[in-house]
Amino acid sequence: MKGVITGGNVKVLGRAVHSLSRIGDELYLEPTDGGLSLCSVNSSRSAFASFLFAPLFFQLYQLGEPQPFRCKVLMKSFLGVFRSLPSLEKTVGKCLILLKPSANRLVLQLHCKYGVTKTHNLAFQECERLQAVFDVQHCASSLCAPARVLAEAVVHFPQTLAEVTLGAGPGGKISLQNYVEDEMELKKTMVTELWLAEDEFQRVAVTPGSSITFCLKEFRGLLTFAEASNLPLTIHYDVPGRPVIFTLEDAVLEVHLVLATLLDPKSDSQPPLANGLPLPSDDLPDDLESYMVAMEAEEEPEVPPSPTFPLHTPCPAQSDPEEEEEEEEEEEGAVPGTPPHKKFRSLFFGSVLTPGEQRLAPTQEVLAEDSDNDS
Structure with a gap:
């Protein structure tokens, strides 16, 4: 994939990276026919952000091979390229984004005034498409x-x-x-x-x-x-x-x-709906219901995508009073902006369903442990 961004759009990209850096520690990139997608998700799976830059955003936008191709880089490394937003506007005239799957490198090249060129080579990892399921x-x-x-x-x-x-x-x-x-x-x-x-x-x-x-x-x-x-x-x-x-x-x-939003502990209503279907509930004393699924997109005959069924994680074993006290201490030390994991319902993550791709089956394998066990 090769993309060239010029003028004020370079600063727009920088602002987008700064906004995504408030979400997670990794940046997911996916070049598609519809443009370049930049996504991030936090560690507790309660916040997800995506920026899709259309081909018209670029002066030059070329998809390479293989397709589709998805990767992730460390947010800290990517953010370092666009750290100073005022400097981008004053000194940078053009930004080249070059994704080289064969070399396992993401190249970001800033063409500055007076003929100065800054080249950044970032290592990346191939990954599955990760998308919040919402409607x-x-x-x-x-x-x-x-x-x-x-x-x-x-x-x-x-x-x-x-x-x-x-x-x-x-x-x-x-x-x-x-x-x-x-x-x-x-x-x-x-x-x-x-x-x-x-x-x-x-x-x-x-x-x-x-x-x-x-x-x-x-x-x-x-x-x-x-x-x-x-x-x-x-x-x-x-x-x-x-x-x-x-x-x-x-x-x-x-x-x-x-x-994710906070559940209302005083509400006596039925469990919230997901695409018109009630979410599975358990007998836990708290409001924790975490779901995550990562799937490979496989080719199937064209069928209309079916509603996405959230997957229910197994009920954890009953915890003893000492463990509950330790959990309470951990929640007290939570970083502002990152909700304690027992207060918020995690979002549902899975592959994006597009026409011609597979339907999400309710028996997909859950690849993440219940967030009660997260450190």
Whole structure:
């Protein structure tokens, strides 16, 4: 694969990498006929982001062999090439991306002023396609607003805040409030709540009284990119426990950020639905239900893709009180922006189903252990 990016698009690519660096430690690349896809997922499988740069984004875009080809590189290495965004805009005139499967190298070449050329050779690993399984058509609520409006709203929350709650109030008003889990802590914590009027949004179609809680760190990263790109941000969400999907769309760019949301412990409703089907539940005392599947895409006769069935991980053995105390200590030391694994439902990951590719069977092998065992 060979791609050449010129002018201000080099900085756009740099901003995208900075936004993805807030998600995970690895960057997944996949050149396709539809453009170059850059994705990242966090270690707890509760956040996923993807940037698809269309061929028109490039001055030159050529697919090589073999196809399809997917690989991943260390995020730290890729980010180092675009570390200084102001420098990219002032000094870099062209960026060459060259993917060499035979040499196991990803070459990034920056052509700067005064004839200076900086060449970076990054090692990569071949990998399977990893994609969050979501469908905005099944989300009961959606809203669209200029990124500037939401960026000015979240600036009132401290950088150390881990989660924020978005809610729909009367008259189409939308609220943002810092989330406090413990009711006892609520009495000692300053609560910040902002209300945005309906006319601040380009579109509001939400269920009255609905609310979701999600991580703020990853959301801030996307807002920074959206505001700099002057793109409106669309939010699709459903009931608590179902993923919230943030989207940005442009003629040459398509962005998705998928975040797990906090389950409502006070809710007595049925388990949330996935593509119209109830998710499997277990008898665990917490809300943990983690699913992950990685599959190879195989050629089959053309059939319409079937609904994706989330796979249920086996129930772990009953833990003793000492182990539960250790888990509580680990959760107290969690990094802000990375939710404690027992609080959020993990997203469902699998191959992207496109026309002509295989259907997802409910008996696919689960390749990741239950996240209760993650360190």
